[in-house]
Amino acid sequence: MTEIDKRARRIQEMFASIAPRYDLLNHLLSFNIDRLWRRRLVGRLQGVRPSSRVLDVCTGTGDLAIQLSRKCAVVGVDFCQPMLVIARDKIRSRRLCDRIAITGGDALRLPFRGGSFDAVTVAFGVRNLENLEQGLQEFARVLRSGGVLAILEFTRPAVPIFRELFQVYFNHWVPAVGRAISGREGPYRYLPDSVNGFPDQERLSTLLERCGFCEVRYDNFSAGIAALHLASRAGR
Numbered sequence: 001m002t003e004i005d006k007r008a009r010r011i012q013e014m015f016a017s018i019a020p021r022y023d024l025l026n027h028l029l030s031f032n033i034d035r036l037w038r039r040r041l042v043g044r045l046q047g048v049r050p051s052s053r054v055l056d057v058c059t060g061t062g063d064l065a066i067q068l069s070r071k072c073a074v075v076g077v078d079f080c081q082p083m084l085v086i087a088r089d090k091i092r093s094r095r096l097c098d099r100i101a102i103t104g105g106d107a108l109r110l111p112f113r114g115g116s117f118d119a120v121t122v123a124f125g126v127r128n129l130e131n132l133e134q135g136l137q138e139f140a141r142v143l144r145s146g147g148v149l150a151i152l153e154f155t156r157p158a159v160p161i162f163r164e165l166f167q168v169y170f171n172h173w174v175p176a177v178g179r180a181i182s183g184r185e186g187p188y189r190y191l192p193d194s195v196n197g198f199p200d201q202e203r204l205s206t207l208l209e210r211c212g213f214c215e216v217r218y219d220n221f222s223a224g225i226a227a228l229h230l231a232s233r234a235g236r
């Protein structure tokens with residue numbers, strides 16, 4: 001097993017260990033703002049029609065796929081089965097089985113033919129990829145020319161004072177509350193560490209351009225706690 005495979009396995013096991021508490025902690029730690037951010041992503045996804053095919057990568061427990069399904073049919077893919085079990089239960093209980101298909105798969109080797117989607121979305125997923133560039137190239141591969149990519153990810157707030165206050169919350173309170181509720185130390189320590197080590201908005205934009213995207217733009221959400229990058233698949 002390569003180092004990359006080992007890291008992927010660790011990420012998979014980490015999400016498996018918190019899957020039953022994932023939604024609760026998400027909404028609690030973000031004061032429910034995560035729902036608003038996903039709704040905004042869906043609202044900004046232009047050119048998506050009822051007949052469009054949308055792929056939600058790193059779909060996890062399916063919250064974004066469920067929101068997207070109001071616009072069009074969605075395929076959700078993730079490599080963590082316990083997260084997908086929860087996604088499938090939620091989809092069934094909302095009677096959305098005819099709108100959302102959930103499948104297991106690795107974001108770095110997506111099980112789809114080239115050019116098969118009109119849009120690809122990823123919420124809080126790219127930060128976890130073992131090889132970000134390979135992931136972005138894979139998103140470009142499965143998108144048709146002109147198709148849209150939307151990436152929602154945590155970032156580091158730019159506004160002084162707010163940034164310092166937020167860092168105290170994110171680096172200390174989030175791991176403590178996460179540990180108390182999930183019973184796990186690692187995952188909620190990993191959360192701030194992975195955000196702190198992730199490219200900022202400008203660097204991610206540059207990387208997107210290098211990986212086959214054009215018209216790259218981003219919006220900061222909630223004073224820069226999160227950012228939404230939108231980009232179009234450049235012509236082949």
Ligand SMILES: C[S@@+](CC[C@H](N)C(=O)[O-])C[C@H]1O[C@@H](n2cnc3c(N)ncnc32)[C@H](O)[C@@H]1O
Nearest residue numbers: 015058059060078079080083106107123124128
């Ligand atoms: C923080 S959760 C985000 C879930 C969901 N998108 C949301 O908005 O709540 C990250 C998800 O990415 C998945 N993931 C991480 N790396 C992956 C990879 N290489 N391939 C597929 N899924 C991956 C994890 O299994 C996990 O479900």
